[in-house]
Amino acid sequence: MTPTRTSVSTAVHAWDLSLVARSAALRRSRADGGLRALSNAADHGRLWLGAAALLVAAGGPARRGGVRGLVALAGASSVANGLLKPLFPRTRPDSESVPVLRQVLTPPVSSSFPSGHSASAAAFVTAVAIESPLAGIVLAPVAAAVCYSRVHVGVHWPTDVIAGAALGSAIALSTRRWWAVRSEKPADLGSPFDVQPLQRGRGLLVLVNPGSGDGSESIPDAIRRTLPDADLFVPDPELDFNEQLEQRIRDTSPRALGVCGGDGTVVSVAASAIRSGLPLAAFPGGTLNHFARDTGLTAVEDTAAAIEAGTAELVDIAQVSIDGRSVSFVNTATFGGYPDSVRLRQKLQSRIGKWPAAAVAMTRVLAAAEPLNIELDGIRHSVWMLFVGNGDYVPADQVPMSRSSIHTGTLDVRFLPSEPRASRTRLLWATVTGTLGSSPAYVRRAVKQLTVEVEGAPVALAADGEVVGDGTWFEFTSDKNGLVLYRKR
Known part of the structure; x- marks a missing residue:
């Protein structure tokens, strides 16, 4: 077995030496300075952080791609630099392997394997492409250039780059396991209605x-x-x-x-x-x-x-009675930590902006969250949060992203019970591994109506992103096909 491993290692190293030599033999050109600058720009993910800011500002699928890209970037960088480099130490190419004008001013001293720059580049662009193929196509040449630049400036062997890119792509693709891609297909609505x-x-x-x-x-x-x-x-x-x-x-x-x-x-x-x-x-x-x-x-x-x-279709609209006061909602209603975070966000957003305020508020609320004792249709539960959606939300076994239909009079009910031992740890594990659908820490039901009674003090309810009231008795219903909505056929 040892001679085989040695022969493979020798062959790989010979291939690396050959490719580095070919790269070093390329004639001097204006591309040398550009590739070195690009390689430096990608240090610590700065290049991709800037790209993410532009994507988020663009909105739509590009925004979602930017956010997914940042998550994949963080994961790839952590695994490549924090885990694999210490486990698989490898000497970098000789500093004299490339011309002096290509060399970076401060060569890295960590293990050469795998390339963290390549892992980050591939992770970010692959994740962006999952949400927005067009943005992914635009960024792919930049990521490829970053990967090659690490060989061009002489700080990585080609196999380091290949391994890093494969790692980054795999981590980006793995995000689909626990973070579903939002479907751009509109939900099914009710019968056509001429107006x-x-x-x-x-x-x-x-x-x-x-x-x-x-x-x-x-x-x-x-x-x-x-x-x-x-x-x-x-x-x-x-x-x-x-x-x-x-x-x-x-x-x-x-x-x-x-x-x-x-x-x-x-x-x-x-x-x-x-x-x-x-x-x-x-x-x-x-x-x-x-x-x-x-x-x-x-x-x-x-x-x-x-x-x-004059073309329209019929759409469900949901209602919730809060201690006898009726409130409508077209998307979702939630109580637990979310309404409290909305209220805190509204207090903070005038000072630090909406999205930073939302992040700070959610972090604070979740850290201090206490389970709620409630009765769902007369059956007692202790829950961290309750979600009620107007229509059928998908996916059923992950965090809901969009709706498949809004015309059947269905309420999509999901809650996070606190009864299972170590429920928050189980929930986190199920989310990361994509096993929410089979986890006892995540329950989904499709119902036509729902009654919720809260034990103790009144709790806040948020509907369609706004806190709409506090109460101890909530009755959720759906007005099937109750709204006439203009839609092009």
Whole structure:
């Protein structure tokens, strides 16, 4: 066995020496300085952190790719530099193996195997491509150049680079095991429903929430261009939105309602549409636009076309009674740690921004979380969190990412019981290994209605990202096909 291993090792090293020699023999060119600069830019993942910032700013699949890329980058760097380099020490190529002008000023002294730069590059770009193939295609040549640059400047053997790239790609692909890829396919809605066409948007009243999304006028301006006769109403942020909208409906008698804002705004206008017996037009004016994405309404032009054609479909809208007070929601309702984190985020975001505030709030709340003792349809449970979704969410055995349908009157109920021993550790392990579906720390049910009674003090409930009230008695129901929603066929 030993001679075979020795012969393989000798052959690999001979191949490495040959390739390094070929790379060193390349004629001097402007690419030398560029590859050295690129190699240095990738130190400590700086290059990929900058790319992630651009992707997050772009939004949509690119944003999700940037976030997944950062997670994969952290995993690949930790495994390559923290685990494999100490376990498999290997001498780097001789500093004289490449021309002086290519050499980096401060050569690394850690083990040559595997290449941490290559692992990070492959992990980041592969993870980005999982969410956004287009962004992955754009970044792939940069990642390939980073990988080759490590040989070009003489700090890695080619097999170090190959091993690092394989490691990074594998870690990026493994994220799918516990972090599902969001489907871009719209959810199935209910039966087609013909409504009166509104040419140029005449008769359409659109509530525009200026505090939603990035605060730009791009979506409202697009609505004005495509539906020039629509009435765009911007409520006074100091007054109650619902009261202002109801007054505007009484004053103008519209034939349809529209909404340009986040999911919290969408549900308010949807509830008004149902009360008034009017169809709803949804425009993607929020930050995440869960409802618009799930229903396939991601482009102003598509919604405008449906309005002018008079095509609509029926959609479920859910309700929850909180100690007798009814509240609607179009996406999800949650209690446990999440509502508390929303309240803390709202206090912090004016000082440090929405996303940093959300991260700080969730970390603080989870660290101090206590289980809730509740009864679900009369059966006692102790839970960390309860999630109720309007429609069928997928995947069933992982953290829910999107909906497959919103027309069956189904409530997708998921909760994290605290009864299993070491439940939080089990939950973390099941999440990382992708075994949530079989874990006792994660329960999913599909029901038509649900009653929840909380033991002790009232708890906060968040619906569609906003805290809507505190209570001890919650009754969840679904108004099957209760909302008429404009959608292009």
